Amino acid sequence: MSRAETRSKVFAAAIDLIAEQGYTATTVDAIAERAGVAKGTVFYNFGSKEALFTALLEHSIERLAQALREAAVGESALAALDATVLGQLTFFEEYGAFARVLLAEMWRTAWQEAVAKLRAEALGVYAAVLRRAVEEGLAREDLDTDTAATAIFGMVLTVTIERRALHPERPLEHTHRTLVELLHGRLR
Amino acid sequence: MSRAETRSKVFAAAIDLIAEQGYTATTVDAIAERAGVAKGTVFYNFGSKEALFTALLEHSIERLAQALREAAVGESALAALDATVLGQLTFFEEYGAFARVLLAEMWRTAWQEAVAKLRAEALGVYAAVLRRAVEEGLAREDLDTDTAATAIFGMVLTVTIERRALHPERPLEHTHRTLVELLHGRLR
DNA sequence: ACTTTTGTACTGACCGGTCAGTGCTAAAGA
DNA sequence: TCTTTAGCACTGACCGGTCAGTACAAAAGT
Structure with missing residues (x-):
């Protein structure tokens, strides 16, 4: 098996377990078992539990940022905002476990570097769209x-x-419609 | 010292530490030390680490719900919504550590009972205000x-x-103004 | 008298990390 | 062609430390 394959299997196992239980409560043994590899393999590939997690965060944040950048287009700033929201929803539809991980671990001081990247690259997309909205009055x-x-x-x-x-079957x-409704001032 | 006093000292210590490090990473030894009591006292009063945490969640959610209920008044539904947002901001201004704990642990399946209470009692306040907004057209x-x-x-x-x-000094x-701005359709 | 707290010592399960060794492929040497 | 060496990916038993929870006797509070 190639190293890349092993790494992605471990990634997938880790994100699922950490989403369910949190970082600290998730053991390397459990990750290895879910990934179908030996415990030693995890350390061989990532060095430490923490390094595995930071690699995972880095990788996922990069993908999220890219998805938002690609989504954030539209004739008007308002259309771009709606599109960005839809882009975020769509991204997490596919990588839902990462949503839980982000929410739970985002503000832990331990991963400040990853959080900085999130703020700069992912939140930055929203901030740019909003600045455009201000420019457009x-x-x-x-x-x-x-x-x-x-x-x-x-x-x-x-x-x-x-x-x-709670409602996984809901389209x-x-x-998206509910959120967009909240954001453009039907409430007034 | 009364039992109630001891319990609230332990609560205060636990919420601070858990906000910083998360539930699993926080040890009972550390909680006892921060609270200034013996480790045995924690177990004497709460029985187990998990029971301590569920009591803490229960207690804090109750206070949050009450703060929201009291805040959610206003001539119009819109005014009530603004007031509720301000109420939530004010509550977390005082119990900020609890905000972190909620965000990090809210979706862990382990505390589903507490989450149900949060949904019913705290989110319920927002839902009621929004229903009123619908009624008012x-x-x-x-x-x-x-x-x-x-x-x-x-x-x-x-x-x-x-x-x-990031900006603890900010009023x-x-x-509040930024959030209210987002919510009533200046963006349109 | 009865409840609560303290301090210390202890247990046993668990967990991150290590390491000697295995399996395999492919190049180097004969 | 046959043998040896090299290197990579992986394995799983094992080690040392940590932590929830227990035990208990003495002290303090009420």
Whole structure:
């Protein structure tokens, strides 16, 4: 078996288990067993439990950021915002376990480096769209776009997890419509 | 010392440590030391680490729900919504460690009972306000108020934690204005 | 008297990390 | 052609430390 294959099997096992139990509660033994490899193999490939996790975070954040960048297009800033929300929903539809991991571990000081990357690359997409909205006169000029970006990101993240846990059969479109409704001022 | 006093000292120590390190990584020894009691006292009062944590969750969720219920008043549904958001921000301003704990542990299957209570009592306040908004014709009739309630709650929670971690000096009002701006359709 | 707390010592399960060794393939040497 | 060596990926038993929980006797509170 190639090294890359082994690594991705371990990644998949680790993300599932950590999503269910959290980082600390997940043992390397359990990850190895779920991945179908020996415990030593995990250490051979990643060096340590923590290194495995940081590699996993790095890799997943990169993919998330790319998905958001690709989604964040639209004629108007408003259309781009809706598209970004849909992009985030769609991404987590496929990588749902990562949503749980992000929410749970995002603010632990241990992974500040990964969090910085998340803020810069993923939240940055929302912030850019919101700045565009301000330029187009769709929002107050002194809107705090960074805080607003975090708010929207967290909103979508929370809803994604609730949906996966409670209504997995519900179409994505339904959730998307509810969020978009909240965001463009039907509430007024 | 009364039993109640001891329990609340242990609660305070536990919530701080668990907010920093997570449930699993926090040891009972550390909780006892921070609380200034003997380790045996913790077990005498709570029986087990898990029982301590569930009691802590239960207790905190009850207080959060009460704070939201008290805050959720206003002439219009829109005013009530703003007030509820401010109520949530204010609550977590005082019990910020609990915000971290909620976000990190909320979706662990282990505490489903506590999560059910959170959904019923805390998210329920948002859901009720949103239903009132629908009645007043401020939102589409088929708005999914449960999903929207989760969305707003998660949004405020995420922003609270970001604020505490990154801009602790910022006045609450600033954050509140940004969120309210997002929620009533200045973006359109 | 009865409840609660303390401090210390202990147990046993568990877990991250290690390491000597296995299996395999392919190049190097004869 | 046959043998040896090299190197990579993987294995799983094992080790040392950690931690929830227990035991208990003495002290403090009420």
